[in-house]
Amino acid sequence: MSHIGFCWQPRFVMGTLWGWLAASALLISSGCETKPGGMTSNGPGGSSKPLKYAYVTNGVADFWNVAEAGVRQAEKDLNAAGKSTKVEVRHPPDGVVDQKRMVQELLTLGVDGISISPIDPENQSDLLAEIAKQTIFITNDSDAPKSERLVYIGMDNYTAGRQCGEMIKEALPDGGKVMIFVGRLGQLNAKQRRQGIIDELLGRSVDPERYDEPGKELVGDKYTILDTRTDDFDLVKAKSLAQDAITRHQDLNCMVGLFAYNPPKIIDAVKDAGKVGKIQILGFDEDEGTLQGIQDGVMYGSCVQNPYQYGYQSIMMLDKIKSGDKSGIPEDKFIEIPVRKITKANVNEFWKELNQLLGKPAPETK
Numbered sequence: 001m002s003h004i005g006f007c008w009q010p011r012f013v014m015g016t017l018w019g020w021l022a023a024s025a026l027l028i029s030s031g032c033e034t035k036p037g038g039m040t041s042n043g044p045g046g047s048s049k050p051l052k053y054a055y056v057t058n059g060v061a062d063f064w065n066v067a068e069a070g071v072r073q074a075e076k077d078l079n080a081a082g083k084s085t086k087v088e089v090r091h092p093p094d095g096v097v098d099q100k101r102m103v104q105e106l107l108t109l110g111v112d113g114i115s116i117s118p119i120d121p122e123n124q125s126d127l128l129a130e131i132a133k134q135t136i137f138i139t140n141d142s143d144a145p146k147s148e149r150l151v152y153i154g155m156d157n158y159t160a161g162r163q164c165g166e167m168i169k170e171a172l173p174d175g176g177k178v179m180i181f182v183g184r185l186g187q188l189n190a191k192q193r194r195q196g197i198i199d200e201l202l203g204r205s206v207d208p209e210r211y212d213e214p215g216k217e218l219v220g221d222k223y224t225i226l227d228t229r230t231d232d233f234d235l236v237k238a239k240s241l242a243q244d245a246i247t248r249h250q251d252l253n254c255m256v257g258l259f260a261y262n263p264p265k266i267i268d269a270v271k272d273a274g275k276v277g278k279i280q281i282l283g284f285d286e287d288e289g290t291l292q293g294i295q296d297g298v299m300y301g302s303c304v305q306n307p308y309q310y311g312y313q314s315i316m317m318l319d320k321i322k323s324g325d326k327s328g329i330p331e332d333k334f335i336e337i338p339v340r341k342i343t344k345a346n347v348n349e350f351w352k353e354l355n356q357l358l359g360k361p362a363p364e365t366k
Contacts, residue, residue, distance in 0.1 A: 050084040050085065050086060051078075051083060051084065051085045051086070051112050051319065051322065052085075052086050052087075052088065052109065052110070052111045052112055053085070053086075053087045053088070053111060053112055053113045053114070053115075053315055053318045053319070054087065054088045054089075054090065054106045054111045054113070054114045054115070055067070055068070055071045055087060055088070055089045055090070055114075055115050055116075055311060055314055055315065056089075056090045056092070056099065056102060056103060056106070056114060056115070056116040056117070057089075057090065057091045057092070057117055057141075058092070058099065058117040058118070058119045058141070058142065058187065059091065059092060059093070059095075059119075059183065059233045060091045060092075060093050060233070061233075061259070061260050061261050061287075062260060062261070062287050062288070063259075063260035063261075063285050063286075063287065063305075063307050064091055064307065066286070066307040066308050066311075066354075066358065067141075067307035067308065067310050067311035068089050068311060069308055069311065069357070069358050069359075070307065070308035070309055070310065070311030070312035070313075070315075070357075071087050071089055071311035071312065071314070071315055072087070072311075073308075073311075073312055074087070074311065074312045074313075074314075074315035074316050074319075075087045075315060077316075078315070078316075078319055083319070085315075085319070087315055088106060088109070088111065090102040090103075090106070092119075095119060095184075095232070095233070096119050096120050096123070096124065096186075099116075099118075099119050099124075099127075100124070100127050103116070103127060103130075103131060104127075107130065107131065107134050107135065111135055112135060112136065112318070112322050113135055113136030113137070113138070113318035113319075113321065113322055114131050114135055114136070114137055114138075114318075115138045115139065115140050115153070115314035115315070115317075115318060116131070116137075116138075116139055116140070117139065117140055117141035117142045117187075117189075118139060118142060118143075118144045118147075118187070118188075119184070119186060119187060120184075120186035120187065121142075121143070121144035121145075121146065121147060121187075121188060122146075122186070123186070124144070125146070125147065128144055128147040128148070128149070129147070129148065132147065132148035132149065136150065136318055136321050136322060137149050137150060138150050138151050138152070138153065138314065138317060138318065138321075139151075139152045139153070139154075140152070140153040140154050140310045140311075140313075140314045141154050141189060141305070141307070141310050142154070142157075142187045142188050142189035142190075143188050143189070144188070145188075149333075150321060150326070150329060150333065151317060151329045151330075151333045151334070151335060152333060152334050152335070153310060153313050153314055153317065153335045153337065154189070154305070154310060154335075154336070154337060155305050155336060155337055155338060155339045156334075156336055156338075156339070157188070157189040157192035157193045157196070158192040158193075158195060158196045158208040159196065159339065160192075160193055160196060160284070160303050160305075160339040161192060161193040161194060161195060161196020161197045161198075161199075161200070162196040162197070162199065162200040162206075163196075163303055163339055163341060164193065164196065164197050164200075164256065164282060164283075164284065164303045165196060165197045165198075165199070165200025165201050166200060167282055167300065167301045167303070167341060167343070168197070168200075168201060168223075168254055168256065168280070168282055169200070169201070169223075170300075170301075171254065171280040171282060171300040171301070172223075172253055172254055172280055174222070175221075175222030175223050176222075176223065176224075176253030176254055176280075177223075177224045177226055177249065177251055177252055177253050177254070178197075178201065178223060178224065178225050178226065178253065178254040178255075178256060179225075179226045179227060179228075179229065179245045179249065179252060179254070179255050179256070180194055180197065180225065180227070180228040180229070180256045180258065181228070181229050181230075181231070181238065181241060181242060181245075181255065181256065181257045181258065181262045181265075181266060182194065182228065182229075182230055182231075182257070182258035182259055182262065183230065183231055183232060183233045183238075183258075183259045183261075183262070184230050184232055184233070185214065185228070185230060190258055190259070191211060192208060193258050193284065194228060194258060195208070195210055195211055195212065196208075197225075197256060198212055198218055198225055201220060201222075201223040201225065202218060202220035202223065202225075203220060203221065214227060214228040214230075215227065226245075226249060226252070229241040229242075229245065231262075233259075233261075235261055235265065238261060238262060238265040239265040239268055239269055242255060242265055242266045242268075242269035242270075243269045243272065243273070246269060246270070246273045246275065246279070247273075252279055253279060253280060254279065254280040254281070254282065255269075255270070255279055255280075255281050255282075256281075256282050256283055257281075257282075257283035257284065258283065258284055259284065259285070260284065260285035260286070260287045260290070261287060262283055262284075263281060263282075263283035263284070263285075263287065263289070263290040263293065263299060263302060264287055264289030264290055264293070266281050266283070267281060267289060267290075267293045267298055267299055270298070271298070276298050280300050281293065281298065281299040281300060282299070282300050282301055282302065283299070283302050283303075284302060284303050284304070284305070285302060285303075285304055285305060285307075286302070286304045286305075286307075286342070286350070286351075286354055290302050291342070291347055291350070291351050291354075291363070294342060294343065294344055294347045295344065295347050295348065295351070295363075295365075295366055296366070297344060300343065301341060301342055301343040301344075302341075302342050303339045303340070303341060303342075304339065304340050304341075304342050304350070305337065305339065306337050306340075308354075308357050308358070309337050310337065313335065313337070317329075317335075348363070348365045348366075351363045
């Protein structure tokens, strides 16, 4: 992903939840001629056959269930437009090995395009190259900028990290000791979120390429980042790491969860330790446990993405490219779906909007 500095805004940006959904309709391909029975002819030289796309996540989490809802809506919209379309969704439970196996299976099936959130792009270069060689290849949620992907759909993770850092400073205006928790740091989105937080708290200049290795304290004028703990998507381990941090660091002031499941596990650990209000909790994404924690005043705030749109826009973009139309790809190959700060002041409104997209009843307000 190019040009991801803190103040930079890309050419193609989508706004609010409902704004995203309205803009989505514009991505339904107009370059395909509808054939009888829902078959499509995909531009010059294209064959008349049902279309098959794939959406590959980086793990198993509620975050990806929201993304899959967006995928299914895109699938429904394409079929309603007369384009016989089937989307395969894969959630690798055990990391890189599972993701590779699933991608290879999809390539064997002859899918027309894949949108993937690469788990470890630096060490998956051969796999990503194979995808690009055999089919349409785009990324979402976490990028692989050195690969041959055609476009990345997601948020600017470094900017989001700095915005999370801003919220930490709001929650702890006098400074304090901070611990970061995440599934793994091999993913680019995790690295960039973490680095954005660190740079913001330490008052550094904007530099998305900077990287502080974990395992050592980072000390600034007001804030100290004690360490970063990784749980490898193990939910039991995620909670135990949070509990261990509270036990080992009695003067811990703030805990930050970078992946969707991290904040709820941190909330559980803080509650169990009887330190609600003594330890500020911040994080990312829109897990129900996170939103409930914000609503209850247990958690200060979260930088939310829009996984629903990651799923929806991925399938619509794959279809548009398949039809021969690449006009929706910006010059920098980055379609930004911006981060949104959620605190107690706007959590009810956001949660209601999210549930509407998912076909769920509105949450109880407090």
